[in-house]
Amino acid sequence: MIEEAPVSLADAPTRRLNMIEAINDALDIMMERDPNVVVMGEDVGYFGGVFRATAGLQKKYGKTRVFDTPISECGIIGVAVGMGAYGLRPVPEIQFADYIYPGLDQLVSEAARLRYRSAGEFVAPLTVRSPFGGGIFGGQTHSQSPEALFTHVAGLKTVVPSTPHDAKGLLIAAIEDNDPVIFFEPKRIYNGPFNGYYDKPVEPWNKHPDSVVPEGYYSIPLGKARIVRPGQAFTVLAYGTMVHVAAAVCAEKQVDAEIIDLRTLVPLDIETIEASVEKTGKCLIVHEATRTGGFGAELSALVQERCFYHLEAPIERVTGFDTPYPHSLEWAYFPGPVRIGEAVDRLMKA
Amino acid sequence: MEQVKAATKDAEKNGVLGHGLHHPFHTMFEDVFEDLPWHLKEQSEQAIRERRIKWPEWSEPAKEA
Structure with missing residues (x-):
């Protein structure tokens, strides 16, 4: 080494x-x-x-x-x-x-x-x-x-x-x-961030600020989340593709959400999650995987256990459905803007 | 070759990926199990509700109406 x-x-x-x-x-x-x-x-x-x-x-x-x-x-x-x-x-x-x-x-x-x-x-x-x-x-x-x-x-x-x-x-x-x-x-x-609108042209990474990559060696510690966007209205916990989809929905609805990209699921950056939910009082969890026993269930349990007295609304969990990934109905399965948008609306009305 | 082209066109009448959704949404939840448990019933209803929002022009099969 x-x-x-x-x-x-x-x-x-x-x-x-x-x-x-x-x-x-x-x-x-x-x-x-x-x-x-x-x-x-x-x-x-x-x-x-x-x-x-x-x-x-x-x-x-x-x-x-x-x-x-x-x-x-x-x-x-x-x-x-x-x-x-x-x-x-x-x-x-x-x-x-x-x-x-x-x-x-x-x-x-x-x-x-x-x-x-x-x-x-x-x-x-x-x-x-x-x-x-x-x-x-x-x-x-x-x-x-x-x-x-x-x-x-x-x-x-x-x-x-x-x-x-x-x-x-x-x-x-x-x-x-x-x-x-x-x-x-x-x-x-892989080739560009995806906002969930599959029927619209895909933006390549070279137009996105996070495509700017330092040359040479650097590392990002495992277990440290990234606050994609600070906000007050509610906390979004997401990772991977769904960070971009959730961010696009929140931007479209013009809500002041704090969007957290977990980056690492284990070990989890619980401090960042707790600080955010204690500030916003509401939490939206988004992942693409099936719902039952998904990582969102763990996140929901942790937020409930650690932030219960700060919560002002039920925790929202938006996920894929509990089916094998369907071929021709891919965009009906995918937790896209409509499913996330309904959860955002419920949180904003709470 | 012509026979293959004709067969392809005929098959594509059922729908082409990327050109919309052609299958009834409730079929997504069938055959996961022999019977539909409560959570898949709920998710099926959610999918159909989302479909009405996303594609209001899509005709509704009798089972989903």
């Missing part, structure tokens, strides 16, 4: 990147800095990843550090756990979050517990990258948001970036972390 002080972000030269480019940049920087970082997964090597997140890395770092694997998610994660236990810092890619289930046993039974089981003698410092979420007409096998399966597991950290700037800084922090991190990349916003 190269020891060097991170550059001051204020002074660092910047360039505009989309989220894919930012992730590629983070991987490149960490592979350059730390020879123990290895990238592995289906099509990540020669092809550079189905979304191009690993493009050029094999050519630059060779086939022993960036390599293609068989189509075996269980094998990918299992090998990564072993590599991590013996000193490497693997960054396996699961091509779509929908494919992660065959690797679940290795993640839950091995990666998540290795430190605990060995009293700290062995660790699993792997970062599992995986595109997740819908909005790309991917149907039920390319659209799921299974983050709650992982937030439920003791020993796993779960990260969901919502901008190129954060994707780079959070991925670097995840790779440097000595515990296993599930790094879910909202693929709907």
Whole structure:
């Protein structure tokens, strides 16, 4: 590992990147800095990843550090756990979050517990990258948001970036972390922020302020949320794609909402959440995943437990429906402007 | 080739992704289970309500009216 002080972000030269480019940049920087970082997964090597997140890395770092694997998610994660236990810092890619289930046993039974089981003698410092979420007409096998399966597991950290700037800084922090991190990349916003209006032209990232990414190394600590917009009317808790959709709805309705991008689900920045809800007295939770047992339920419970005497209205929870991700009815399933807008209206009337 | 093109056009009459929603919304909730539990009934009603707001011009099948 190269020891060097991170550059001051204020002074660092910047360039505009989309989220894919930012992730590629983070991987490149960490592979350059730390020879123990290895990238592995289906099509990540020669092809550079189905979304191009690993493009050029094999050519630059060779086939022993960036390599293609068989189509075996269980094998990918299992090998990564072993590599991590013996000193490497693997960054396996699961091509779509929908494919992660065959690797679940290795993640839950091995990666998540290795430190605990060995009293700290062995660790699993792997970062599992995986595109997740819908909005790309991917149907039920390319659209799921299974983050709650992982937030439920003791020993796993779960990260969901919502901008190129954060994707780079959070991925670097995840790779440097000595515990296993599930790094879910909202693929709907790989190439541009999405406001929920699927029938309108998509804005590219290069028009968004958060596409300005510092060059070189920097990290964003895991467990620290970002206040996207300060406000007084109510608190919005969201992550990934839904940060942009919720922000667009609040802007359209001209409500003074405080929008919090959680960035990291575990560990959760509970201090920022508490301070915000205590100030606003109302809370709207938005996620794309199915509702029952979703991470929104955990957020709702925490807010109720810790901010009950500050609440002026019932907590609102806007989510996907409890169905498999439907193909032709994708935009009926997606928690878009109408569903969020109704919740906003209820909070404003309360 | 002509046969394939004709078959494609015929199939596309049922709807093309990105060109609107063509299936009744309640079908989204069917076949999750054999029977519809309470929460899926509620969510089905919500989806249909949202559809009336989002696409008021969409004709309502008898089951959803």
